[in-house]
Every structure is written in C-alpha cells, then in structure tokens.
Amino acid sequence: xxxxxxxxxxxxxxxxxxxxxxxxxxxxxxxxxxxxxxxxxxxxxxxxxxxxxxxxxxxxxxxxxxxxxxxxx
Amino acid sequence: xxxxxxxxxxxxxxxxxxxxxxxxxxxxxxxxxxxxxxxxxxxxxxxxxxxxxxxxxxxxxxxxxxxxxxxxxxxxxxxxxxxxxxxxxxxxxxxxxxxxxxxxxxxxxxxxxxxxxxxxxxxxxxxxxxxxxxxxxxxxxxxx
Numbered sequence: 127x128x129x130x131x132x133x134x135x136x137x138x139x140x141x142x143x144x145x146x147x148x149x150x151x152x153x154x155x156x157x158x159x160x161x162x163x164x165x166x167x168x169x170x171x172x173x174x175x176x177x178x179x180x181x182x183x184x185x186x187x188x189x190x191x192x193x194x195x196x197x198x199x
Numbered sequence: 200x201x202x203x204x205x206x207x208x209x210x211x212x213x214x215x216x217x218x219x220x221x222x223x224x225x226x227x228x229x230x231x232x233x234x235x236x237x238x239x240x241x242x243x244x245x246x247x248x249x250x251x252x253x254x255x256x257x258x259x260x261x262x263x264x265x266x267x268x269x270x271x272x273x274x275x276x277x278x279x280x281x282x283x284x285x286x287x288x289x290x291x292x293x294x295x296x297x298x299x300x301x302x303x304x305x306x307x308x309x310x311x312x313x314x315x316x317x318x319x320x321x322x323x324x325x326x327x328x329x330x331x332x333x334x335x336x337x338x339x340x341x342x343x
Binding site: 153156157158160161164172173176 | 269
C-alpha cells in the first residue's frame with residue numbers, strides 16, 4: 127500500500143501509556159497487530175472510526191494522534 | 200502471516216504443484232501413447248479443487264481478531280484486480296477462438312470447460328498474488 131499523507135503519534139503514545147504493546151492496542155481497538163504496525167509506519171491510513179477508537183484509547187483528541195501533512199486544496 | 204496471507208500462499212502452492220503434475224503427466228503420456236490419451240490426463244487439473252479446502256484448513260481462531268478493515272480493503276482491491284484481468288483474458292480467449300476457428304464452423308467440446316478452468320485459475324492466481332504483494336512479500340509486513 128502507498129505511503130499516506132498522514133503522520134501519526136501512535137508509537138509515542140503507546141510508550142507514554144504504560145508501554146502498551148502493539149498487540150494490546152490492537153486488541154483494544156479490534157484490529158490485527160499487523161494493522162497497528164502498518165499505521166505506525168505510515169503504510170496505512172485508518173478509517174475515521176478506527177482513528178477515533180485509537181484516540182479514545184489514549185484519551186487524547188484525534189488531532190493529537192493523527193496529523194494531515196498533504197496540501198490543503 | 201495472517202489468515203488471508205496463508206490462504207493466498209496455500210492457493211499459489213496448490214496451483215503450482217497441480218500445474219507441474221499436469222504438465223509432466225500430459226507430457227509423458229503424449230510421448231508414450233499419443234495426443235488422444237494425453238488429452239484425458241488434463242482431467243488431473245481437477246486437483247485444483249483442493250484450493251477450495253483453504254477455508255477449512257485455515258479456520259478463524261475463536262476470540263481473535265484476524266480480519267479487520269485493512270484486510271477487507273486488501274481483499275476488495277485484490278478481487279477487483281483479479282476480475283479485471285479475468286475479463287480481459289476471457290474476452291481475448293473468446294475472440295481468439297472466434298478468429299481462429301470460425302471458418303470450421305465448429306468448436307471442439309473440450310474448449311469451453313478448459314476456458315472456464317483457466318479463467319478460474321486466473322482469478323485465484325491473480326487475487327492471491329495481489330494479496331501477497333499488498334501485504335508485502337516478506338509476510339510479516341515489517342513486524343519488529
């Protein structure tokens with residue numbers, strides 16, 4: 127899959143939240159570990175519901191987890 | 200390697216093994232007994248039905264998430280690619296038969312089943328390759 131224009135802080139937030147493992151985060155949001163790996167490495171841009179689930183898991187606003195780096199228009 | 204990758208790999212392995220067996224057996228019979236008997240050996244391609252066992256061999260594990268939105272997207276894209284390739288190949292095969300055999304006015308009875316068999320083979324092969332490419336050939340998708 128192509129690299130997305132999204133940046134994310136998932137890896138950092140995992141470590142700031144009690145060193146949550148990729149598998150633990152995957153179980154909490156209901157996806158596979160592979161998907162968490164793909165999101166962290168920027169290979170996959172998650173759907174909005176999944177992005178919200180991840181943000182809620184870390185108890186932060188969604189924009190603290192995902193940032194859009196593409197052109198505005 | 201997740202369930203979808205295992206199924207794709209299994210399908211490709213089965214297809215490769217069956218094709219090798221069919222080519223070897225047909226080749227041997229052709230050289231020893233001639234083309235009429237060799238044609239019957241193409242029936243060995245029925246072993247491709249083993250592809251259908253993938254769903255039983257790689258069952259979903261209880262209570263484990265093994266298929267999510269990303270897998271769904273990969274499967275959908277792979278299926279779209281597979282049917283696009285199939286459609287082009289199917290039209291090309293149909294028009295080739297028409298162009299080559301129309302003057303005879305008849306088409307041999309085994310042409311259509313072979314076309315359907317090859318069509319199915321194209322769909323499963325292209326879909327499986329597309330799945331493996333999208334996950335990354337390494338299988339673990341960069342897992343650390």
